[in-house]
Amino acid sequence: MNHSVESTTPVYTLSTTSTLSGIPVHSIRQYVDRGLIIPFRKETNRNLFSQVDILRLKYIHKLLVEDGLNIAGIRSVLALIPCWSIRKCSAEEREKCQAYHSDSNPCWEASEKGKLCKNTNCRECEVYRIVENYPDVKSYLKTLSA
Numbered sequence: 001m002n003h004s005v006e007s008t009t010p011v012y013t014l015s016t017t018s019t020l021s022g023i024p025v026h027s028i029r030q031y032v033d034r035g036l037i038i039p040f041r042k043e044t045n046r047n048l049f050s051q052v053d054i055l056r057l058k059y060i061h062k063l064l065v066e067d068g069l070n071i072a073g074i075r076s077v078l079a080l081i082p083c084w085s086i087r088k089c090s091a092e093e094r095e096k097c098q099a100y101h102s103d104s105n106p107c108w109e110a111s112e113k114g115k116l117c118k119n120t121n122c123r124e125c126e127v128y129r130i131v132e133n134y135p136d137v138k139s140y141l142k143t144l145s146a
């Protein structure tokens with residue numbers, strides 16, 4: 001699924017995003033606080049969301065409401081994405097990176113990151129955006145062994 005520039009442009013406020021997605025404002029805030037989604041942050045510290053962010057929010061909400069996962073479970077699912085392999089980190093970098101060792105935090109939540117990641121905006125990163133391009137993490141993992 002390729003998204004147009006428009007669909008990734010952050011234009012919606014929190015309350016509009018809530019209306020468009022059907023997800024309560026307090027739930028969206030919680031997903032942001034727990035690192036499930038990285039909104040675009042304006043200088044004023046207000047969060048903005050794009051159409052693609054709304055799809056991501058709906059995916060997270062479905063995992064919680066229909067599939068019975070909790071937030072810690074979703075974080076663990078996202079932690080399974082092999083960012084070190086996608087970004088081709090060296091063995092040395094992997095050893096120093098918390099994302100490589102953690103089984104409970106998505107890589108963008110890692111406190112210690114490798115050189116490559118320190119200089120990347122996670123919101124723009126292909127690893128963070130996998131959820132936008134596949135209906136679920138497992139369908140992505142299947143492509144690795146195809």
Ligand code: SF4
Pocket residue numbers: 083087099107108109110113116117118120121122123125126127128
């Ligand atoms: S840049 Fe961020 S999202 Fe991408 S692999 Fe590194 S920590 Fe993960």
